[in-house]
Amino acid sequence: xxxxxxxxxxxxxxxxxxxxxxxxxxxxxxxxxxxxxxxxxxxxxxxxxxxxxxxxxxxxxxxxxxxxxxxxxxxxxxxxxxxxxxxxxxxxxxxxxxxxxxxxxxxxxxxxxxxxxxxxxxxxxxxxxxxxxxxxxxxxxxxxxxxxxxxxxxxxxxxxxxxxxxxxxxxxxxxxxxxxxxxxxxxxxxxxxxxxxxxxxxxxxxxxxxxxxxxxxxxxxxxxxxxxxxxxxxxxxxxxxxxxxxxxxxxxxxxxxxxxxxxxxxxxxxxxxxxxxxxxxxxxxxxxxxxxxxxxxxxxxxxxxxxxxxxxxxxxxxxxxxxxxxxxxxxxxxxxxxxxxxxxxxxxxxxxxxxxxxxxxxxxxxxxxx
Amino acid sequence: xxxxxxxxxxxxxxxxxxxxxxxxxxxxxxxxxxxxxxxxxxxxxxxxxxxxxxxxxxxxxxxxxxxxxxxxxxxxxxxxxxxxxxxxxxxxxxxxxxxxxxxxxxxxxxxxxxxxxxxxxxxxxxxxxxxxxxxxxxxxxxxxxxxxxxxxxxxxxxxxxxxxxxxxxxxxxxxxxxxxxxxxxxxxxxxxxxxxxxxxxxxxxxxxxxxxxxxxxxxxxxxxxxxxxxxxxxxxxxxxxxxxxxxxxxxxxxxxxxxxxxxxxxxxxxxxxxxxxxxxxxxxxxxxxxxxxxxxxxxxxxxxxxxxxxxxxxxxxxxxxxxxxxxxxxxxxxxxxxxxxxxxxxxxxxxxxxxxxxxxxxxxxxxxxxxxxxxxxxxxxxxxxxxxxxxxxxxxxxxxxxxxxxxxxxxxxxxxxxxxxxxxxxxxxxxxxxxxxxxxxxxxxxxxxxxxxxxxxxxxxxxxxxxxxxxxxxxxxxxxxxxxxxxxxxxxxxxxxxxxxxxxxxxxxxxxxxxxxxxxx
Numbered sequence: 072x073x074x075x076x077x078x079x080x081x082x083x084x085x086x087x088x089x090x091x092x093x094x095x096x097x098x099x100x101x102x103x104x105x106x107x108x109x110x111x112x113x114x115x116x117x118x119x120x121x122x123x124x125x126x127x128x129x130x131x132x133x134x135x136x137x138x139x140x141x142x143x144x145x146x147x148x149x150x151x152x153x154x155x156x157x158x159x160x161x162x163x164x165x166x167x168x169x170x171x172x173x174x175x176x177x178x179x180x181x182x183x184x185x186x187x188x189x190x191x192x193x194x195x196x197x198x199x200x201x202x203x204x205x206x207x208x209x210x211x212x213x214x215x216x217x218x219x220x221x222x223x224x225x226x227x228x229x230x231x232x233x234x235x236x237x238x239x240x241x242x243x244x245x246x247x248x249x250x251x252x253x254x255x256x257x258x259x260x261x262x263x264x265x266x267x268x269x270x271x272x273x274x275x276x277x278x279x280x281x282x283x284x285x286x287x288x289x290x291x292x293x294x295x296x297x298x299x300x301x302x303x304x305x306x307x308x309x310x311x312x313x314x315x316x317x318x319x320x321x322x323x324x325x326x327x328x329x330x331x332x333x334x335x336x337x338x339x340x341x342x343x344x345x346x347x348x349x350x351x352x353x354x355x356x357x358x359x360x361x362x363x364x365x366x367x368x369x370x371x372x373x374x375x376x377x378x379x380x381x382x383x384x385x386x387x388x389x390x391x392x393x394x395x396x397x398x399x400x401x402x403x404x405x406x407x408x409x410x411x412x413x414x415x416x417x418x419x420x421x422x423x424x425x426x427x428x429x430x431x432x433x434x435x436x437x438x439x440x441x
Numbered sequence: 442x443x444x445x446x447x448x449x450x451x452x453x454x455x456x457x458x459x460x461x462x463x464x465x466x467x468x469x470x471x472x473x474x475x476x477x478x479x480x481x482x483x484x485x486x487x488x489x490x491x492x493x494x495x496x497x498x499x500x501x502x503x504x505x506x507x508x509x510x511x512x513x514x515x516x517x518x519x520x521x522x523x524x525x526x527x528x529x530x531x532x533x534x535x536x537x538x539x540x541x542x543x544x545x546x547x548x549x550x551x552x553x554x555x556x557x558x559x560x561x562x563x564x565x566x567x568x569x570x571x572x573x574x575x576x577x578x579x580x581x582x583x584x585x586x587x588x589x590x591x592x593x594x595x596x597x598x599x600x601x602x603x604x605x606x607x608x609x610x611x612x613x614x615x616x617x618x619x620x621x622x623x624x625x626x627x628x629x630x631x632x633x634x635x636x637x638x639x640x641x642x643x644x645x646x647x648x649x650x651x652x653x654x655x656x657x658x659x660x661x662x663x664x665x666x667x668x669x670x671x672x673x674x675x676x677x678x679x680x681x682x683x684x685x686x687x688x689x690x691x692x693x694x695x696x697x698x699x700x701x702x703x704x705x706x707x708x709x710x711x712x713x714x715x716x717x718x719x720x721x722x723x724x725x726x727x728x729x730x731x732x733x734x735x736x737x738x739x740x741x742x743x744x745x746x747x748x749x750x751x752x753x754x755x756x757x758x759x760x761x762x763x764x765x766x767x768x769x770x771x772x773x774x775x776x777x778x779x780x781x782x783x784x785x786x787x788x789x790x791x792x793x794x795x796x797x798x799x800x801x802x803x804x805x806x807x808x809x810x811x812x813x814x815x816x817x818x819x820x821x822x823x824x825x826x827x828x829x830x831x832x833x834x835x836x837x838x839x840x841x842x843x844x845x846x847x848x849x850x851x852x853x854x855x856x857x858x859x860x861x862x863x864x865x866x867x868x869x870x871x872x873x874x875x876x877x878x879x880x881x882x883x884x885x886x887x888x889x890x891x892x893x894x895x896x897x898x899x900x901x902x903x904x905x906x907x908x909x910x911x912x913x914x915x916x917x918x919x920x921x922x923x924x925x926x927x928x929x930x931x932x933x934x935x936x937x938x939x940x941x942x943x944x945x946x947x948x949x950x951x952x953x954x955x956x957x958x959x960x961x962x
Contacts, residue, residue, distance in 0.1 A: 121854055123850060123853055123854065150856040152854075153854065153855075154851075154854035156847060156850065156851060158845075158847055159847075160845070160847035160848060160850060160851035161851075162848065162851070162852075162866055162870075163870065164869045164870050164873060164946045164947075165946065166954055168954065169954060173865065174855040174856070174857065177857060177858075177861050177865065178855060178856040178857060178858075178861075182957075183956070183957040183958050184957065184958055184959060187955070187958040187960075204951055204954065206947060219851075222855070223854075223855070226855060226856065
């Protein structure tokens with residue numbers, strides 16, 4: 072049964088159009104993960120649906136009735152839609168308990184006792200009952216987000232929108248919050264989650280929307296989208312999740328930037344620290360030790376790392392322009408030994424037809440963290 | 442811990458007391474001069490000469506003493522003080538006042554030679570009614586002078602400094618209407634305050650006039666410089682030992698002169714040839730006691746301080762309460778969509794920021810309410826209410842602006858109404874954030890009120906000026922005023938802190954949070 076229906080929604084801010092003629096249906100019981108490149112309108116979509124930022128044109132139907140914003144106050148049906156924010160937005164001048172109680176009292180007209188009972192049971196559920204008298208500022212990010220979830224659930228929503236609920240949290244806190252969200256998902260509340268954590272998106276959802284170009288570019292089950300994306304942009308996006316690349320132009324380059332990005336990629340794939348360090352050391356020796364002395368203004372280097380889920384292999388490759396330069400031929404015997412030690416052997420190719428003639432390739436069978 | 446704080450506090454107070462004593466001693470040091478004695482009027486050429494900045498004699502002095510520094514002072518109390526301490530060599534005054542100043546500071550003396558003559562007159566607005574009243578006054582003055590009463594009145598005040606005021610000005614019948622008489626109690630023997638009442642020759646002549654002609658009488662006391670402005674709508678006539686000058690005659694009507702005499706030069710008695718110095722230096726503590734007596738006890742002057750404190754507090758507190766309410770209401774209206782309020786407020790805020798408060802107040806007093814019969818206290822209260830309302834408005838709106846947009850978003854998504862969002866979510870946070878700004882706005886308000894003396898209000902500063910003008914001693918009036926301001930503002934911040942604590946949500950106990958809730962479910 073369709074709960075929310077979007078009919079030809081468009082949204083623009085001044086000159087820039089974020090959503091273009093988008094239509095979709097959210098069904099009762101859907102747990103939708105929304106993914107897509109940043110700036111594709113994921114958050115805007117949610118704000119349009121809850122009426123916070125009404126669409127420029129088009130209609131939002133909720134259980135068959137249109138949501139029209141009257142004055143500055145919401146139509147009643149919006150109360151059935153809850154939202155959890157990236158930066159929690161707890162009320163800092165209220166205790167955790169009051170954050171959950173006060174909206175029930177003011178908006179739903181519950182008695183203080185009713186509100187308290189509901190608040191306590193929800194806080195227990197998210198594991199914060201013991202901290203109910205504390206103010207948000209003393210809580211960790213994960214605890215804040217759990218409190219915010221309890222606050223939203225206290226309003227008995229039929230559908231909850233999560234706007235990147237874990238993107239400001241460190242991995243451990245992310246776990247806490249994702250655990251709580253997964254638990255709620257199990258209770259059959261309709262949800263829509265914007266997230267950058269693909270593993271979470273895949274595990275929790277029963278439907279995935281890939282947003283791009285201001286519309287729902289591809290819509291399918293998690294398996295369809297993550298394993299067999301049909302459309303080119305989705306394919307590229309999903310592939311990019313497994314590929315890291317870094318380019319260097321000219322003589323000067325920002326090696327620390329490469330190191331940071333590379334580490335992040337490896338961490339996302341769940342590689343072991345030892346393996347990450349070995350890969351980094353390899354790149355360091357080859358780029359800084361062997362290629363760097365030959366660099367000129369026209370130089371171009373491309374480093375890529377790609378992980379394949381199916382084979383469990385990760386392929387690192389470094390392509391570079393210039394004359395033939397095989398690291399095997401280096402005079403620096405010690406450096407070569409080191410590289411061979413780290414990589415367990417690498418492949419050098421000279422490609423006449425490519426822009427970058429030289430390519431070093433290392434294939435590693437990745438060992439994932441337990 | 443407690444003891445340590447006690448010791449610390451005691452040391453603080455002892456140091457403060459020492460500081461005040463040092464200041465006192467410094468204040469009474471006389472600069473030794475070894476210059477020649479004054480024998481004739483020509484000897485003053487080349488000296489520094491103090492003069493009232495409103496004085497009509499400045500051009501004359503400049504012409505007569507081309508080599509002298511003519512230093513304008515705010516009022517005679519400052520001049521006497523400066524001459525007593527040797528900051529200036531000499532000063533100029535009319536003879537009756539000179540005698541009166543000598544009474545206050547026996548170290549002074551004067552040369553009896555006449556620098557020039559003076560003629561004092563009452564001043565009237567240059568209008569039809571002003572002319573009518575002036576003519577009426579001239580007839581009265583003529584009769585008074587014929588009967589010899591005029592000399593009696595004037596000599597009574599200039600010879601006997603304890604003369605009693607005989608007419609009760611508050612109970613004059615208004616058979617022919619009501620007149621407002623403006624004077625300035627900075628004019629020595631002719632107009633001053635004693636026990637909080639207006640006395641002096643000018644006042645007495647005005648009272649006789651009203652009594653004889655059947656007018657009820659109101660008196661406004663303003664700064665000497667503000668007298669002309671008062672005549673443009675606020676007062677019917679004024680008298681304040683005003684010399685009749687050509688310049689003033691262009692803008693106002695003068696009565697016939699009621700007194701003429703000589704203008705003379707005064708200096709330290711020891712520097713005037715042939716002057717008997719009778720004053721001995723009193724021992725330090727006796728001098729302190731004497732000055733204290735003069736400032737607070739004599740003529741019940743402490744009552745004037747109480748009146749001053751009362752007025753200052755009245756204006757400040759009313760402005761705080763009314764301004765807070767007004768600022769708040771305006772803010773809510775603007776938020777409700779009455780955008781024109783925001784625009785007006787922005788303009789006002791800009792004006793208030795760029796124009797000195799004293800000028801704003803004078804605009805209120807002389808221009809906006811210039812023609813209406815509203816007291817200075819009320820005008821000050823209105824003025825400061827507006828000023829404070831604007832600060833409160835600005836503080837609230839910047840407080841709310843500084844709150845993260847997410848708060849409003851969260852309230853919205855939970856279904857809070859517009860009103861609840863403001864009252865329960867935004868305002869409590871804004872208030873918490875802006876308590877410091879509110880406190881400093883209040884403190885600057887109480888300090889700002891120090892200028893209401895310009896519009897005829899006897900606030901603390903004005904009272905201190907008046908007492909200084911009567912005693913010709915600066916130390917106690919000024920230090921006392923400073924201390925009173927200090928403690929008033931301390932008291933104000935204390936109250937605000939107290940209220941702030943009450944409203945601080947983080948100071949609530951568990952019981953307040955759980956009000957109406959049974960925890961054992």
